[in-house]
Every structure is written in C-alpha cells, then in structure tokens.
Amino acid sequence: MEKTILVAGATGNLGKRICGELLKRSAEVRAIVRVNTDDEKIEALKKMGVNVIEIDLKSIEKIADACQDVDCVVSALAGLGDVIVDLQKTVLDGAIKAQVSRFIPSDFCTDYNALVPGENRNFDLRRQFRAYLDSTSIKACSIFNGAFADILKYNTPVLNLKDRSISYWGDKEEWKLDFTTMDNTAAFTAEAAMDGNAPRNLQIASFQISPKMIWDDVREATGHEFRMQKLSSLEDFAQSIKKQRADNPAGEAELYAKWQQAQYMYSMFSTQHHRLDNLRYDNISWTTEFEYINSFLK
Structure with a gap:
C-alpha cells in the first residue's frame, strides 16, 4: 500500500534528497515549508513531484492539518536551539495532534x-529534543550516520588537501571514523520512513576509515604521500576546545x-558505530571509501 511521508526541512540539501528517494519508492511525499520560502526552492520540489505546503510553522494547528493521513514525519531541519528544539517540538506536536x-x-x-553531555553543543540540543520526543506516545527512529562524507573535501585536519596532511589526536592513527554520503543517508532514511518496524536507533556508515587508511587511499588515488601527524592528546584537544568556546561567545x-x-x-575520535545497520535494507548501493576519495582527488 502506498505510504504518505511528510518531510520538514525539504528545501535543504539532505531534505531534498530524502524527498527524491521517497518518490523513487512510490511514496506520496508532502513537504511543509515556511511562508515566503524562496520560489525556486519550492518549484524544484514541485517538479520532482512533491506536494509542497506553505504554512506558518509556528502553528501546531496548521502543521496538524498538513499531517492528516501521514504515515511518518521526517525532520531534516538544521539549525540551533530555535530549530532543533523549538521548531521540531512544534512539528512533533502537530504530528501527534494529527495522530x-x-x-x-x-x-x-x-x-x-x-558521549558525555556538555562536550558538543549541537548534540546537547538533540539530546534536549530527544528527551521531549521520548516523553510522547509517537514511535521514533533516529538515524545516526556519523559525519557526512563531504567534510573530507573541505580541508579539515583529518584530510587537508591544501597542506597535503592527514592528522589525528591521541593514539588514534588507526581509529576508524564513520562517514556517510548524503545520497546514502537519504536513501536509508527513505527506507526507514516507510518501515513501520524500524527501531528507535539505527547506525549507518557508507564507510569506516582511519587516518592511516585515508593516507593509503590518497596515495593510491594521487601517487603522492601526504604528511601524517599527531596534533595532540585527546585531553589537550578537549581543553583547547573549551578555551576556544570561552574566548568566542559570539559563536x-x-x-x-x-x-x-x-x-x-x-x-568522531571519541566514539564510533559498533553495530552498523547498513544491511537492514538490501537495495542501497553503499559508497566505498576509495570510491568516494577518488571521486574528488582523481
């Protein structure tokens, strides 16, 4: 039977991909967007086949109306407390009101x-919303994808193309990091949205790769050997982050x-996914580490 899925945050990079993957799976897809959302973004969704509903996202009643006969609401919202906590609560309340x-x-x-609360602001916001979500009667499913693989392109310490270096902290040269492409994340989310038996937590990764493995793949892809370096202990790294935050309250x-x-x-260097759920759905083609790294280094 065809399912109806509503997506909040559908105009974003991930949200739009989730809509596309849902449509591939013959779902009826609705998207709620703010009034006065950019016309081009709305038209792009409509051309895909998404039913776009412009509403006041502060109104639980309006959200509930949009959620009538919906099987699952997917939130791909991104932001700080006003979005991850406040707006998501309103969307959730509207979904619950619509049953x-x-x-x-x-x-x-x-x-x-x-992870320890207080060590990551954005995670703390998600914990706050999670506590509210789990206090309700709705069945929830969180999809943990590690980091989006795109960050490997952006000269982070883990892979700095500009400096031709690969860095790590502590004794974590061979610590495997969880990366998932946006396309893989979107496909898996679409499957989970249509899976009435999806559990509370699902962990995925397109690939798990250590700094040493990144070094090997870069050498194979480019023929060059990047500098491998330890930056500090994890304890010193944690202290430096606290100082950075204290020195930059505007952040x-x-x-x-x-x-x-x-x-x-x-x-990423403190925890990793130990139980990947990649095989829960068998029609997803997972991107490999070398395939991804080679795609922007070749």
Missing part, C-alpha cells in the same frame, strides 16, 4: 548517546562556529 504514528528526528550525526549564535567544528571532530 501520525511515526517520527524521524533530525539526528543525522554521530551517535551521541554514549553560540553560529551553527558552524569554529569551536563547534572542533567539538564534532573530537566526538
């Missing part, structure tokens, strides 16, 4: 459940504050 049975929150990140209002990026890197 939607399932909700996928915007937990597209490293699985923060085993509290920035989604991608420099210290927040460092917090995320610290989390």
Whole structure:
C-alpha cells in the first residue's frame, strides 16, 4: 500500500534528497515549508513531484492539518536551539495532534548517546529534543550516520588537501571514523520512513576509515604521500576546545562556529558505530571509501 511521508526541512540539501528517494519508492511525499520560502526552492520540489505546503510553522494547528493521513514525519531541519528544539517540538506536536504514528528526528550525526553531555553543543540540543520526543506516545527512529562524507573535501585536519596532511589526536592513527554520503543517508532514511518496524536507533556508515587508511587511499588515488601527524592528546584537544568556546561567545549564535567544528571532530575520535545497520535494507548501493576519495582527488 502506498505510504504518505511528510518531510520538514525539504528545501535543504539532505531534505531534498530524502524527498527524491521517497518518490523513487512510490511514496506520496508532502513537504511543509515556511511562508515566503524562496520560489525556486519550492518549484524544484514541485517538479520532482512533491506536494509542497506553505504554512506558518509556528502553528501546531496548521502543521496538524498538513499531517492528516501521514504515515511518518521526517525532520531534516538544521539549525540551533530555535530549530532543533523549538521548531521540531512544534512539528512533533502537530504530528501527534494529527495522530501520525511515526517520527524521524533530525539526528543525522554521530551517535551521541554514549558521549558525555556538555562536550558538543549541537548534540546537547538533540539530546534536549530527544528527551521531549521520548516523553510522547509517537514511535521514533533516529538515524545516526556519523559525519557526512563531504567534510573530507573541505580541508579539515583529518584530510587537508591544501597542506597535503592527514592528522589525528591521541593514539588514534588507526581509529576508524564513520562517514556517510548524503545520497546514502537519504536513501536509508527513505527506507526507514516507510518501515513501520524500524527501531528507535539505527547506525549507518557508507564507510569506516582511519587516518592511516585515508593516507593509503590518497596515495593510491594521487601517487603522492601526504604528511601524517599527531596534533595532540585527546585531553589537550578537549581543553583547547573549551578555551576556544570561552574566548568566542559570539559563536553560540553560529551553527558552524569554529569551536563547534572542533567539538564534532573530537566526538568522531571519541566514539564510533559498533553495530552498523547498513544491511537492514538490501537495495542501497553503499559508497566505498576509495570510491568516494577518488571521486574528488582523481
């Protein structure tokens, strides 16, 4: 039977991909967007076949109306507390009012459940929303994808193309990091949205790769040997992040504050996915580490 899935955050990079993957699976896809959303973004969704509903996203009643007869709400919203906590609560309340049975929150990140609260601002916001979500009767499913593989292109310490270096902290040269492409994340999310038996938590990764493995792949892809370096102990890294945050209070209002990026890197070297659920759905073609790295280094 055809399922109806509503997506919040559908105009974003991930949200639009999720809509596309749902349509491939013959779902009826609705998207709720703010009034006065950019016309080009709305038209792009409509051309795909998405039913776009422009509403006041502060209105639980309007959201509930949009959620009538919906099987699952998927949140691909991105932002700080006003979005991840406040707006998601409103979307959730509207879904519950409309008696939607399932909700996928915007937990597209490293699985923060085993991490210490206070070490990552964006994870703390997701914890706050998770507590509210789990206090309701709706069935929830969080999808943890580690880091989006795109960051490997952007000269982070893990792979700095400009400096031709690969870095790590502590004794983590062979620590495997979880990376998932946006396309793989979107495909898996679409499958989970249509899976009424999806569990509370799902962990995925297109590939798990250590700094040493990145070094090997870069050498194979380019013929060049990048510099491998230890930057500091994890303890010193944690202290430097705290100092960065204290010295830059304006960053509290920035989604991608420099210290927040460092917090995320610290989390990747502090936890990893031990139980991948990649095989739960058998029609996803997972991107390999060399395939991905070679795609932008060749």
